[in-house]
Amino acid sequence: MNLTKEANFLDLEKYFPDPEIIGVSPTLIPACRPLIYWPDKILATPCNPVIEFDIVLQQLVLDMAFTMARTNGIGIAAPQVGELLDVIIVEEQLDFSNPVVLINPTVIEVDPIYKFSTMEGCLSVPGHYEKRKRPNYVIVEYQNTTGQTNIKNFTGLAAFVVQHEMEHLVGKIFVDDLSSLKKDRIKKKIKKKSKV
Ligand code: QAP
Numbered sequence: 500m501n502l503t504k505e506a507n508f509l510d511l512e513k514y515f516p517d518p519e520i521i522g523v524s525p526t527l528i529p530a531c532r533p534l535i536y537w538p539d540k541i542l543a544t545p546c547n548p549v550i551e552f553d554i555v556l557q558q559l560v561l562d563m564a565f566t567m568a569r570t571n572g573i574g575i576a577a578p579q580v581g582e583l584l585d586v587i588i589v590e591e592q593l594d595f596s597n598p599v600v601l602i603n604p605t606v607i608e609v610d611p612i613y614k615f616s617t618m619e620g621c622l623s624v625p626g627h628y629e630k631r632k633r634p635n636y637v638i639v640e641y642q643n644t645t646g647q648t649n650i651k652n653f654t655g656l657a658a659f660v661v662q663h664e665m666e667h668l669v670g671k672i673f674v675d676d677l678s679s680l681k682k683d684r685i686k687k688k689i690k691k692k693s694k695v
C-alpha cells in the first residue's frame with residue numbers, strides 16, 4: 500500500500516492511500532468498508548465490467564485501497580466489499596509503496612509453467628492458507644480510474660496476487676476446490692471468529 504508521509508507500520512491507522520498513485524480525487528475521504536466473508540453468495544457471483552469512470556468509481560477504489568491497508572491485505576477485489584464490479588487492487592511491492600488499480604482486467608499472456616509457490620490466503624477467508632503453485636508471470640490489459648487502457652507484466656508474488664484477485668471477478672475463490680470436509684471445517688472456523 501502506498502501510504503502518505505512517514506509510513507510507520509506500527510501506526511497504520513494514521514496512513515491513507517495516496518490519491519495520486521491510485522488515481523482518485525484528493526478531496527475524497529476514504530472509508531473502511533465491511534468485508535464479505537466466504538461462503539457468502541456474493542463471492543460466488545460473477546462481476547460486471549465498469550462502464551462509468553466517475554467519482555462513484557473513484558470512491559470505491561479509494562475505499563478498497565483503504566480497507567486493504569487496514570486489514571493487512573496485499574490484494575483486494577470489489578466483490579470482497581460487496582460491489583459486483585471488475586475492479587481489483589494489487590500491491591506490487593511488499594513495502595506497501597505501489598498499489599496498482601486494475602479495472603476491467605483481461606489476461607493477455609500467462610506463463611505456461613506453474614512454478615511460483617506460496618501460501619495462498621484471502622481477506623474473505625481469514626486465518627486459512629493453502630500452499631499453491633501458479634504461473635510465474637502474467638501480462639494483463641486493464642483500465643485505470645480515468646478509463647485509459649494499460650498493459651502490465653506482473654511476476655512472482657504480484658503475478659500470484661493478480662491471478663487470485665481476477666478469480667474473484669468470475670466468482671471463484673481459492674478454497675472452492677478443497678474437499679467438502681475441509682470446506683466445512685473452514686466455514687465453522689470463520690463462523691466462530693465472526694461471533695467474537
Ligand atoms: C491474495 O490476500 C494472496 O487470513 C491476497 O487473517 C494472499 O491479502 C495471494 C489476509 C497470499 C497470495 C498469497 C489474510 C489478512 C490477507 C488473512 C490477502 C488474514 C489477514 C490476504
Ligand code: CO
Pocket residue numbers: 620621622623663664667
Ligand atoms: Co481473495
